[in-house]
Amino acid sequence: MSLNRLLIAKPWIWSFAATITVWIVTVLFTGGASSFGLSQAALTFAAFSVVVGIGQMFVITLGPGNIDLSVPATMTLSGTLALKLMDVQDGMIVVGLLASIGIGLIIGIGNYVLIKALRIPPIIATLSMSFIVQSVAIWSNRGLRIKPPETLASFATSSLFGIPNVALVALILSIIAWVLLEKSIYGRWISAIGQSTFAARMAGIPVDGTRLVTYMLCAVLASVCGYLLASFSGGAALNMGSEYLLMSIAVVVIGGTAVAGGNSNIPGIWGASLFMFLVVSMLNTYGFGAGFRLILTGLIIIAVILLAGGRQSLR
Amino acid sequence: MKLSSGTIRLIIPAASLVLLLAAVFYMQPRAMSYTGLNLLFNLAVPIALATIAQMLIMSVNDLDLSMGTFVSFCACVSATFLQSSPALGILIFLGAIATYALIGVVIYVRDLPSIVVTLGMSFVWGGIAVLILPSPGGTAPTWARWLMTAKPPLVPMAIVASILIAAVTHYIVMRSSFGVLMRGVGGNDRSVERAGWSVLGLRAATYALAGFFAVLAGIALVGLTTSADANIALRYTLLSIAGVILGGGQFVGGKVSPIGAVIGALTLTLAGSFLSFMRISPDWQIGAQGAILIVVLALRLALNRLEKREKSQ
Numbered sequence: 001m002s003l004n005r006l007l008i009a010k011p012w013i014w015s016f017a018a019t020i021t022v023w024i025v026t027v028l029f030t031g032g033a034s035s036f037g038l039s040q041a042a043l044t045f046a047a048f049s050v051v052v053g054i055g056q057m058f059v060i061t062l063g064p065g066n067i068d069l070s071v072p073a074t075m076t077l078s079g080t081l082a083l084k085l086m087d088v089q090d091g092m093i094v095v096g097l098l099a100s101i102g103i104g105l106i107i108g109i110g111n112y113v114l115i116k117a118l119r120i121p122p123i124i125a126t127l128s129m130s131f132i133v134q135s136v137a138i139w140s141n142r143g144l145r146i147k148p149p150e151t152l153a154s155f156a157t158s159s160l161f162g163i164p165n166v167a168l169v170a171l172i173l174s175i176i177a178w179v180l181l182e183k184s185i186y187g188r189w190i191s192a193i194g195q196s197t198f199a200a201r202m203a204g205i206p207v208d209g210t211r212l213v214t215y216m217l218c219a220v221l222a223s224v225c226g227y228l229l230a231s232f233s234g235g236a237a238l239n240m241g242s243e244y245l246l247m248s249i250a251v252v253v254i255g256g257t258a259v260a261g262g263n264s265n266i267p268g269i270w271g272a273s274l275f276m277f278l279v280v281s282m283l284n285t286y287g288f289g290a291g292f293r294l295i296l297t298g299l300i301i302i303a304v305i306l307l308a309g310g311r312q313s314l315r
Numbered sequence: 316m317k318l319s320s321g322t323i324r325l326i327i328p329a330a331s332l333v334l335l336l337a338a339v340f341y342m343q344p345r346a347m348s349y350t351g352l353n354l355l356f357n358l359a360v361p362i363a364l365a366t367i368a369q370m371l372i373m374s375v376n377d378l379d380l381s382m383g384t385f386v387s388f389c390a391c392v393s394a395t396f397l398q399s400s401p402a403l404g405i406l407i408f409l410g411a412i413a414t415y416a417l418i419g420v421v422i423y424v425r426d427l428p429s430i431v432v433t434l435g436m437s438f439v440w441g442g443i444a445v446l447i448l449p450s451p452g453g454t455a456p457t458w459a460r461w462l463m464t465a466k467p468p469l470v471p472m473a474i475v476a477s478i479l480i481a482a483v484t485h486y487i488v489m490r491s492s493f494g495v496l497m498r499g500v501g502g503n504d505r506s507v508e509r510a511g512w513s514v515l516g517l518r519a520a521t522y523a524l525a526g527f528f529a530v531l532a533g534i535a536l537v538g539l540t541t542s543a544d545a546n547i548a549l550r551y552t553l554l555s556i557a558g559v560i561l562g563g564g565q566f567v568g569g570k571v572s573p574i575g576a577v578i579g580a581l582t583l584t585l586a587g588s589f590l591s592f593m594r595i596s597p598d599w600q601i602g603a604q605g606a607i608l609i610v611v612l613a614l615r616l617a618l619n620r621l622e623k624r625e626k627s628q
Contacts, residue, residue: 135602
């Protein structure tokens, strides 16, 4: 009984249980030889999903209909422009980071202006915005592949005490996000808005300001992720963000955040991101082709949500 | 003169389509011909069908993120099985439609978010499509090719097809009792349930119907392109959602408009041609498409305000 209550109170336990299962199954297949390399790769790639996932989570917490589809375009634009600005000079690393944060802020404000001023549903507003952002990225990229500065590239690809640096960055960002969500007034506000916007407004919560900040936060996290990803993979590519659109939504939901809003959790995003990467690598080690891999990934997402959905009906 | 709110909601999509068309004709008078119109709107037919499918799902307050991959899957089946052994192809399509009905049931029974379930399904359809056609290829069934390239007198096929789609779906969604119930589920499923109808059955039927229209979209697409590819229609997911919204539909409340959805799909297709006539550099074409979307929606807002002001007077 108490175990049941624990599972209901901490929905993220599910995603971690699934992650550990998949990890064991994969390592068993390779006879234990790959356990370290696999864990490192999983942490690295999960880190990128975690950073965009946290942003998406804040937006989804705002309630039904709130979603940010401009995440991939923002990542691409920020990666492209930051690398262009830094121009392989180590001294410009901080400037590049600030520039990408600035890009995120502008895109976030743009998104919310469309939502608020034109009363466009967020899904369409962020979609239109992403078209425009993508165009700017195409125009500024021109097919050139600029390398990241030496120091930045080696920072993004190396690790500290066996833990990849990007995972550490993601961890720090998650802790900040956790404090924001659980301990700050801002976190209470977004949960309140997600549960009932009307009640929140009546209670005197600055609904518009909070929503604006949330969309800005999401865009900034996406652009920081784009900056890191471009440094990690040795250059920005125009399609570098594309897989993170579905990924950012999937990790949030599998991680146990309520899609209807008002209830979110950060540990679950880690569990789900690791899980999503490990599933793909498990299917790879078992030698499945691309088609089967996609089908199984889809079925697993549906299976997880079926199990998790049953949890909500218990309440 | 009194207009129903449904008619008013149609004015903006229709007006923006006419305006865009006028702009295209002004820049390229040669487009004002049978062939020109056919070329402009040809690709709109599969998009319109996919938009209708998305609209059906949206009428019961759900969203289908697997639309693009499902249409791609249908295109792959059309270009392979439906062409070589039609019976098997039709069987696969029936299975796919049954799967759609099943998804509708599962989403309702377990009270799941449709976005996530269809997100998962988008991987499944994409995977099956890759298995069927690992590399671009296949051949369109002769009849699909004939249908899509037919040249009826006076009005080009693309226009005839669009009007036909709009008329048929308008009848189903707005006039038939099934359509009323379906929109009722979107508006307030509890009252529909209490009135003695099976919400479960209605949702299954709505999803199946959406699956059917998506299958038609896949066949129509292959009829135009003559061959298929597992990624052929990925952008249809977002295009179909944008088309429904552009046509005056709403995400919740069962407020949808089939005629508006078809007009929305035509507008989106035309926007592409318009931009290439404007000689906008390819870099900015996607961005300009986003800008057009924003402008049209802003116009809609302005009209809504006008409508409200008239009501209050």
